[in-house]
Amino acid sequence: MSKFGVLVMGPAGAGKSTFCTAMIQHLQHSKRPCFYVNLDPAAEDFAFEPDIDIKDLISLEDVMEEMSLGPNGGLIYCFEFLMENLDFLTDPLEEVTEDYLIIFDMPGQIELYTHVPILPDLVKHLMRGSLNINMCAAYLLESTFVIDRPKFFAGTLSAMSAMLMLEMPHVNILSKMDLIKGQVAKRDLKRFLDVDARLADEDPSRPVPSNDLDVLPETLDNTDPAKTENVMAGSAFYQLNKAVARLIDDFSLVSFLKLDAQDEDSVNAVLSYIDDAIQFHEAQEVKEPKDLDMDPMEASGMDD
Numbered sequence: 001m002s003k004f005g006v007l008v009m010g011p012a013g014a015g016k017s018t019f020c021t022a023m024i025q026h027l028q029h030s031k032r033p034c035f036y037v038n039l040d041p042a043a044e045d046f047a048f049e050p051d052i053d054i055k056d057l058i059s060l061e062d063v064m065e066e067m068s069l070g071p072n073g074g075l076i077y078c079f080e081f082l083m084e085n086l087d088f089l090t091d092p093l094e095e096v097t098e099d100y101l102i103i104f105d106m107p108g109q110i111e112l113y114t115h116v117p118i119l120p121d122l123v124k125h126l127m128r129g130s131l132n133i134n135m136c137a138a139y140l141l142e143s144t145f146v147i148d149r150p151k152f153f154a155g156t157l158s159a160m161s162a163m164l165m166l167e168m169p170h171v172n173i174l175s176k177m178d179l180i181k182g183q184v185a186k187r188d189l190k191r192f193l194d195v196d197a198r199l200a201d202e203d204p205s206r207p208v209p210s211n212d213l214d215v216l217p218e219t220l221d222n223t224d225p226a227k228t229e230n231v232m233a234g235s236a237f238y239q240l241n242k243a244v245a246r247l248i249d250d251f252s253l254v255s256f257l258k259l260d261a262q263d264e265d266s267v268n269a270v271l272s273y274i275d276d277a278i279q280f281h282e283a284q285e286v287k288e289p290k291d292l293d294m295d296p297m298e299a300s301g302m303d304d
């Protein structure tokens with residue numbers, strides 16, 4: 001029997017916990033069970049009480065105080081401690097059935113996704129060990145980053161780095177779409193997302209490409225003389241930006257879904273992509289005849 005889960009990741013403040021809350025609410029409205037796992041040892045004030053909370057094992061505050069570590073070193077220590085005490089996760093997760101969506105709310109320190117091998121080891125344990133969880137990652141970036149393109153490219157690269165490191169299906173998400181207000185910002189977003197974005201406006205569930213090489217020359221604000229120097233064609237900085245954009249573009253590695261956590265249709269659209277990535281519905285369909293208490297011969301059509 002498989003289990004199904006999503007690892008909600010992204011930089012600090014990207015809207016991970018808000019998205020988890022919106023997903024739990026939406027799943028409840030749809031009468032789907034979910035199991036909420038908080039893996040942020042610094043998180044407080046949950047809208048929904050987690051079913052597993054890493055803070056019951058170890059808290060960042062205690063580690064920082066007792067080990068005299070800073071927030072990043074403390075977080076790595078907490079995850080190393082979790083890896084030494086995996087039963088804390090495994091035992092309760094063993095009980096979760098295949099109709100549940102397991103939501104893992106992750107910390108925002110980007111180091112965890114890019115610098116150390118802890119997360120790949122944890123993901124391997126969840127996906128390949130006895131738990132056998134079909135998982136995907138949901139990587140959130142703030143949509144307002146699109147207006148500040150160097151920030152957006154950096155964010156896109158960090159999403160790509162997490163994708164390469166974790167080797168699991170990824171759903172990349174532009175969060176806080178409600179903040180994209182005003183004609184300039186909307187035009188910026190639309191131009192940035194180009195043709196597919198216009199299609200995505202018609203179908204909010206359609207993923208949109210992460211980048212568009214045509215917008216790159218405007219990557220930097222040309223009203224700022226200091227920055228304008230960098231935009232000059234041929235400058236090393238410009239060429240580097242262009243090469244990075246082309247690399248991402250050529251491999252079509254990163255595309256984004258749009259999310260407004262306050263809009264249930266938007267949450268539903270993102271959830272559909274997550275369900276597809278983990279093949280949630282296929283497993284439920286297989287399960288249906290058993291649920292309906294059908295004769296196995298009848299269910300398989302062998303009595304015809």
Ligand SMILES: Nc1nc2c(ncn2[C@@H]2O[C@H](COP(=O)(O)OP(=O)(O)OP(=O)(O)O)[C@@H](O)[C@H]2O)c(=O)[nH]1
Binds near residue numbers: 109179
């Ligand atoms: N306008 C708007 N604000 C949002 C949205 N999602 C989150 N926020 C706000 O963004 C801030 C950060 O949101 P969180 O959900 O705590 O972000 P996080 O990624 O879990 O943050 P860390 O746990 O610090 O990594 C909060 O003030 C939220 O209210 C959204 O869709 N729209």
